[in-house]
Amino acid sequence: MTDVPQSFELLPGAGDSPVILHVPHSAREIPAEVRAGMVLDDAELERELDHITDAHTAAIAEAAASAASVTPWRFVNRLSRLVVDPERFPDEREEMLAVGMGAVYTRTTHKEALRADGFDPEPLIERYFRPYARAMTEAVADRLAATGRAVIIDVHSYPSAPLPYELHGDGPRPAVCLGTDSFHTPPPLLDAAREAFAACGETGLDSPFAGTYVPLEFYGKRSEVTALMVEIRRDTYMTEPGGPAGPGLTGLAAALAALVDAVSR
Numbered sequence: 192m193t194d195v196p197q198s199f200e201l202l203p204g205a206g207d208s209p210v211i212l213h214v215p216h217s218a219r220e221i222p223a224e225v226r227a228g229m230v231l232d233d234a235e236l237e238r239e240l241d242h243i244t245d246a247h248t249a250a251i252a253e254a255a256a257s258a259a260s261v262t263p264w265r266f267v268n269r270l271s272r273l274v275v276d277p278e279r280f281p282d283e284r285e286e287m288l289a290v291g292m293g294a295v296y297t298r299t300t301h302k303e304a305l306r307a308d309g310f311d312p313e314p315l316i317e318r319y320f321r322p323y324a325r326a327m328t329e330a331v332a333d334r335l336a337a338t339g340r341a342v343i344i345d346v347h348s349y350p351s352a353p354l355p356y357e358l359h360g361d362g363p364r365p366a367v368c369l370g371t372d373s374f375h376t377p378p379p380l381l382d383a384a385r386e387a388f389a390a391c392g393e394t395g396l397d398s399p400f401a402g403t404y405v406p407l408e409f410y411g412k413r414s415e416v417t418a419l420m421v422e423i424r425r426d427t428y429m430t431e432p433g434g435p436a437g438p439g440l441t442g443l444a445a446a447l448a449a450l451v452d453a454v455s456r
Contacts, residue, residue, distance in 0.1 A: 198274070199323050201330055202265040204256065209338040210263035210451050211330055212252040213345045213404060216245035216272045225274050225315065230304050241433025242300040243272060245348040246425070247440060252346045254444035261455040263344075266330055268323070272296075273305070275320040277327070278345075278404045290356045294320050300354040328406040331416060342380070342454045345370070345404050345420040346447070350431055359399050366392025366427050370420030372403040375410075380417050380454060387450035391443055392427060417454075421447065 204210070219240045221229075231239060249267055256263050268277060273296055279285045281294040291298030291305070295312035299305050334341035349368070353360030367388045371381060381396075388394050403418035425431050428439035 198270045204262040204264035209340045210342045212265045214267045217249035247436040248346045255447035258448035259451040277323045300356045340415045343418040348423045351426040362398035365395030367394045368422035375418040383453040388446045
């Protein structure tokens with residue numbers, strides 16, 4: 192675990208691209224001062240990172256961006272979600288608080304202690320969560336100003352077998368789960384995703400994970416901001432848990448590039 196000077200990175204795309212590929216959970220890096228607040232030993236932490244990290248999703252997004260006809264923008268979290276999870280609500284609205292996984296996790300994927308009882312999350316939220324949210328808001332606003340719209344495609348992965356922390360782990364686990372929002376996911380965006388990923392196996396809707404990520408400034412307010420979460424089942428492209436990528440990554444990246452092309456027009 193090392194100190195990382197910048198916790199996120201915006202990688203520019205084409206000036207006329209409305210698309211932002213958002214990769215929030217691909218990294219394993221944890222700054223030393225954040226690591227000091229965790230109760231797991233080093234071996235336990237490595238195992239937890241194997242389970243909780245959406246491994247190789249940054250590589251999928253990078254390959255897709257390279258292959259797309261109109262290069263999308265990429266917003267990539269360079270720190271582990273065990274530092275902060277930028278996609279959680281930082282308050283009582285977050286349903287994952289029920290299992291100790293709000294914006295700052297206090298429990299592991301197996302419901303064991305990650306941080307001590309009484310841990311104060313506010314310093315981590317102030318240092319990491321709020322700057323990330325501001326930067327993502329600015330990235331979306333920039334695409335709106337440049338193109339009149341913004342398309343946020345969240346790139347995630349999930350394990351083939353449910354983990355104990357999952358609140359909705361008893362439903363279908365298709366090769367590609369498409370997470371939607373009733374306001375921000377219009378039918379043409381969903382149709383384009385189903386077509387793009389058809390060659391990658393079964394696609395499903397909002398199971399085992401539902402919803403999309405839209406910065407709160409736009410959420411439920413700006414229909415020009417559309418969003419879709421792409422959850423890829425890990426056994427389709429890597430060795431679980433936490434192992435190397437396999438040949439399936441290439442096809443998934445091509446499918447994501449096809450989706451980018453379809454929604455860039």
